Amino acid sequence: MAPVIGATFSPFTMKKTLIISALALVSVVMGCKKDETEKGPSYEFRKPENFPEPTYTFDNNPVTEAGFKLGKKLFFDPILSVDNTVSCNNCHNQSLAFADLPLHGFSKGVMERQGTRNAPQLVNLAFMKEFFWDGGVTHLDFVPLNAIEADFEMDEEIENVIAKLNNHAEYPALFKQAFGTDEINTPLLLHALAQFTTMMVSDNAPYDKYLRGDLALSEQELEGLHLFEQKCQSCHSGILFTDGSYRNNGIDSVFTDIGRARITSFSGDIGKFRVPSLRNVGITRPYMHNAKFATLEDVLEHYADGVIDAPSLDSSLKNGIPMTAEEKAAIIAFLKTLTDKEFTQDERFFKG
Amino acid sequence: MKKFLFLTTLFFSIALLSACKKDEEKATFGTFYLEFDNIVGDQDLTLVDAANSDFKYANSHDQNFNVSLLGYYITNIKLEGPNGEVFVDPVATGAAAADVKGIYQVLESITASQTIGLTNVPSGKYDKVTFTLGIPADIVQEGATGGVLDPAEGAWLWNWDAGYIGFTFEGRSPASPVAASQWNPENSVQIHIGGWKDITDNPMMVNNVKTITLDFGTSVSVSEKLEPQAHIKMDLLEVIDGHHGSADFTTTNAVHTPAGGTEFAENLHSAFVVDHVHQ
Numbered sequence: 001m002a003p004v005i006g007a008t009f010s011p012f013t014m015k016k017t018l019i020i021s022a023l024a025l026v027s028v029v030m031g032c033k034k035d036e037t038e039k040g041p042s043y044e045f046r047k048p049e050n051f052p053e054p055t056y057t058f059d060n061n062p063v064t065e066a067g068f069k070l071g072k073k074l075f076f077d078p079i080l081s082v083d084n085t086v087s088c089n090n091c092h093n094q095s096l097a098f099a100d101l102p103l104h105g106f107s108k109g110v111m112e113r114q115g116t117r118n119a120p121q122l123v124n125l126a127f128m129k130e131f132f133w134d135g136g137v138t139h140l141d142f143v144p145l146n147a148i149e150a151d152f153e154m155d156e157e158i159e160n161v162i163a164k165l166n167n168h169a170e171y172p173a174l175f176k177q178a179f180g181t182d183e184i185n186t187p188l189l190l191h192a193l194a195q196f197t198t199m200m201v202s203d204n205a206p207y208d209k210y211l212r213g214d215l216a217l218s219e220q221e222l223e224g225l226h227l228f229e230q231k232c233q234s235c236h237s238g239i240l241f242t243d244g245s246y247r248n249n250g251i252d253s254v255f256t257d258i259g260r261a262r263i264t265s266f267s268g269d270i271g272k273f274r275v276p277s278l279r280n281v282g283i284t285r286p287y288m289h290n291a292k293f294a295t296l297e298d299v300l301e302h303y304a305d306g307v308i309d310a311p312s313l314d315s316s317l318k319n320g321i322p323m324t325a326e327e328k329a330a331i332i333a334f335l336k337t338l339t340d341k342e343f344t345q346d347e348r349f350f351k352g
Numbered sequence: 353m354k355k356f357l358f359l360t361t362l363f364f365s366i367a368l369l370s371a372c373k374k375d376e377e378k379a380t381f382g383t384f385y386l387e388f389d390n391i392v393g394d395q396d397l398t399l400v401d402a403a404n405s406d407f408k409y410a411n412s413h414d415q416n417f418n419v420s421l422l423g424y425y426i427t428n429i430k431l432e433g434p435n436g437e438v439f440v441d442p443v444a445t446g447a448a449a450a451d452v453k454g455i456y457q458v459l460e461s462i463t464a465s466q467t468i469g470l471t472n473v474p475s476g477k478y479d480k481v482t483f484t485l486g487i488p489a490d491i492v493q494e495g496a497t498g499g500v501l502d503p504a505e506g507a508w509l510w511n512w513d514a515g516y517i518g519f520t521f522e523g524r525s526p527a528s529p530v531a532a533s534q535w536n537p538e539n540s541v542q543i544h545i546g547g548w549k550d551i552t553d554n555p556m557m558v559n560n561v562k563t564i565t566l567d568f569g570t571s572v573s574v575s576e577k578l579e580p581q582a583h584i585k586m587d588l589l590e591v592i593d594g595h596h597g598s599a600d601f602t603t604t605n606a607v608h609t610p611a612g613g614t615e616f617a618e619n620l621h622s623a624f625v626v627d628h629v630h631q
Contacts, residue, residue, distance in 0.1 A: 057494055060494060136514060137514040139495045142495070158503050181447075185502055
């Protein structure tokens, strides 16, 4: 007769029950241990439910704790610059959603050299199709090469960076830990940086909490949301607050910086720049590629009353965007609900 | 009954074993070599130092020039034969140089780079080769890659319009008015053909990556013992002074945008010719 567990108390089943109990106990203990580690920071890339699929090629470069921490060390390390004075962090501060200081309309590179465009925030990069104001870069991996090699940013040659890292006291071991390789090369450097920057996901602003039903917005903020949907959303669309297109938003009639045309060689693109995400816009002043506007009030005043005509001016702005003073105040109140303090205070990104 | 079963089993085992053996014999592989020989019109191409003032070549504008840098990327190589034979050279990207497969940078300065050995080619006859000249979108969009695509190892990567230069020619011509700078010597001529983007709503996003098919004019056999070679000539003059575009060095001497390289990219098809194949 086949024994049925639990039906009889033969010595055999007793023993088995004990073993099962012991096993259960062990798994409960292990379970507790696991829970404890889960309370620590997670280094897994997590797509927010209401975000689009990431564009980043995580299959080629999955985020790991060692890779993320290596990327962070590199992000804060001026070793990437020619005279070891400028790090990524110089122009991308976490407290400002990784934008530059308001004082620096154009960022400062090595030897006090000045850039030509306002440094953008670094947020939700894993979901973006193109990068920089002109969209010349179509894969996040290649973004840091521009900062490293631009003469007014870090002015360093990638060959030298790789040599410096390979001869460094700490980096070879850290790369080995992250990627299992003895030799540091360009793709590994770029992968480490991308592991750090793809994790910069901002989805915990008051607006996100409002969407999830966890927080109420004020009457003015709701009115601002309503106005935003009518007046701004055709370009600043979707959960990322950009449609990723290139437009001339009427900030000039003559463009010394030709913008998108630099990439396309198309005269119709002169003066067009990428529509930026508005997430964290309340803490990323000044605004526009040329840092023309110091405050959000200035920006809305521009759209209401200051649009400058030019051949490539976006058709939706030919007559400006009429707004009363009250409407502007409401829209700004709404825009400030996109400031994600959990992101700007996320300890995982701290220099440590 | 038992005896019958045993015999039957034995018979099928032998049949299976011999079938396996037969299959193994059938599927054999060999190596096919593609040799790239760069020329300038009717002359062999010889590199000189960047500052050299010996100008041994001339274009149709009667402008003399020399060549200090020349090369191109080749990938997605496919061999085809008259009886339906097909060999596709596998392409792979990765951070480690060893992971990068099927992507080649042919450099005039490195003799070894001018011969591409295609291994594991199924035995059979082949009379045609197809390859991509330049690095196409699907490879660029894999992100940072090692080996011949690592910029610290000499890859031709444009940072600002991120993608690879598919074809590079640099030299000097007395006709070029370019002044010396940190980037180039006096009288320099630089023609970099890049651009890989196809964007339907923007006709100016130029894709200069070309697919080139060359007939051998005859067929050659690959087997374990036969390693044929296709000797391909690439005529620089056809690229920079060809049917679709001809560089007048007084004005066209610094091509560094996709749009600027389009006319020369159109010339690439006729620049590559199979000179001969040998068995």
